[in-house]
Every structure is written in C-alpha cells, then in structure tokens.
Amino acid sequence: MTRGIISFVFDDGYSEIMSDALPLLEKYKIKATIAVPIETEKVAKTENSNVSSLSSWKEYCFKKGHELGAHGKNHSPLSTLSEEQIRQDLSESKTATNASSLIYPGGAFDPRVKRIATEYFSSARTTKRGFETFPPKDKYELCTFNATQKNFAPWKWNFWALRAMVENKWLIETFHHVNHPDKIHSVQLTELEAHIKFINQLPIRIATIGQVISENKVAQ
Ligand SMILES: [Zn+2]
Numbered sequence: 001m002t003r004g005i006i007s008f009v010f011d012d013g014y015s016e017i018m019s020d021a022l023p024l025l026e027k028y029k030i031k032a033t034i035a036v037p038i039e040t041e042k043v044a045k046t047e048n049s050n051v052s053s054l055s056s057w058k059e060y061c062f063k064k065g066h067e068l069g070a071h072g073k074n075h076s077p078l079s080t081l082s083e084e085q086i087r088q089d090l091s092e093s094k095t096a097t098n099a100s101s102l103i104y105p106g107g108a109f110d111p112r113v114k115r116i117a118t119e120y121f122s123s124a125r126t127t128k129r130g131f132e133t134f135p136p137k138d139k140y141e142l143c144t145f146n147a148t149q150k151n152f153a154p155w156k157w158n159f160w161a162l163r164a165m166v167e168n169k170w171l172i173e174t175f176h177h178v179n180h181p182d183k184i185h186s187v188q189l190t191e192l193e194a195h196i197k198f199i200n201q202l203p204i205r206i207a208t209i210g211q212v213i214s215e216n217k218v219a220q
Pocket residue numbers: 011012071075105106
C-alpha cells in the first residue's frame with residue numbers, strides 16, 4: 001500500500017544525466033521522464049554544456065525503460081512564437097519523440113500554447129512551483145519543484161516527499177545538471193543519492209509523468 005506519488009524529470013538531455021544521474025536512479029529501479037529538444041546541439045551551444053543527441057536519448061530511454069518527454073524543437077520559449085510556429089514546433093517535437101508528455105521549454109506557455117499542446121500530448125509540465133494532485137486539476141499546467149544549487153538539500157526535499165506522502169499528493173521533481181558548480185540548476189550527485197535513498201524506503205510510489213497521466217485517464 002503506497003500513498004502519494006513522486007516523479008523525477010530531467011530537462012534538456014545533458015550528457016552527465018545519462019552517464020551519472022540515471023545509473024544512480026536505475027540502481028534503485030526508478031524510471032524517470034527525460035525531456036529532450038530535437039536540436040540538442042543548439043541548446044548545447046547556447047549554454048556551453050554537453051548535451052546528448054535526441055537519437056541517443058531515444059535509444060537509452062527505450063533500453064532502460066525511462067520515459068522520453070517532448071521539449072520542443074530547439075528550446076524556443078513557445079509563448080514567443082506565432083500560432084503557426086507553435087504548431088510546427090510541437091508537431092515536429094511529437095513526431096521526433098513520439099512522446100505523450102510535453103515539458104514546456106523554459107516553462108513558457110500561454111493559452112495558445114496550451115490549446116495546441118492538447119492536440120499532440122496527454123499532459124504538459126510547467127515550471128510553476130507546487131504539488132500536484134492525481135488526477136491533476138489541469139493536465140496541461142502541471143506544477144513542479146525545480147531543483148537549483150541554492151534550493152536543493154536532501155533534508156528539504158525529503159520533507160517535500162514526506163508531505164506528498166502524508167497529503168497523498170503528486171510531487172514532480174525537476175532536475176537539469178548534476179555536479180556542475182558553474183550552473184544554477186545543478187545538484188550534487190551525492191546529495192541526490194541521499195534524497196533517493198530516503199524516498200526509496202517510504203511507502204510512496206515513484207512513477208513517470210506518462211504513467212501517472214495514463215492511469216488517471218479513466219478517473220478523469
Ligand atoms: Zn529546458
């Protein structure tokens with residue numbers, strides 16, 4: 001018997017997530033959602049980071065059972081695009097990933113983005129901070145806790161996990177980098193492991209966004 005749900009999401013497809021963070025999750029049999037843009041090399045260039053290609057992510061997720069999420073074509077904030085461009089971006093992202101979960105690039109969305117997202121995806125995650133319910137109030141405005149160097153500490157995030165369990169809520173945890181002290185959105189791998197060890201012994205379920213949404217379809 002479990003109470004509450006936790007989902008792990010890794011945005012942008014950075015190489016060290018594939019080489020360091022996911023093997024750690026796999027040690028605990030955890031499946032995550034990995035949000036990867038089509039043109040990862042473009043993101044790599046603008047951010048001066050190592051990002052693995054979409055095709056290598058597709059292969060990796062398929063092999064390890066993680067969920068591949070859509071993250072736009074080249075990480076443009078969708079709300080800055082015309083309606084036609086949004087449609088093109090999302091349809092291409094859907095075709096390239098075959099994903100059911102969308103992660104808005106940069107968390108940017110507006111009513112047009114949301115409406116078009118419903119045509120291609122079963123849900124979309126924002127960067128709005130908060131707990132989710134299952135089924136969620138709005139599948140195309142999923143809230144999350146976004147880890148940064150400043151806000152990530154095992155004791156604090158263990159507390160969020162406990163709250164999700166006690167209140168029977170859905171906690172979506174978002175990560176970007178690991179062991180990158182020069183990046184704002186980076187956490188220490190050892191601290192991430194301390195957090196995972198803690199939640200691994202709680203009677204809380206760990207599932208991907210896609211799993212949670214598909215299970216709650218009927219209920220909605
Ligand atoms: Zn992103």
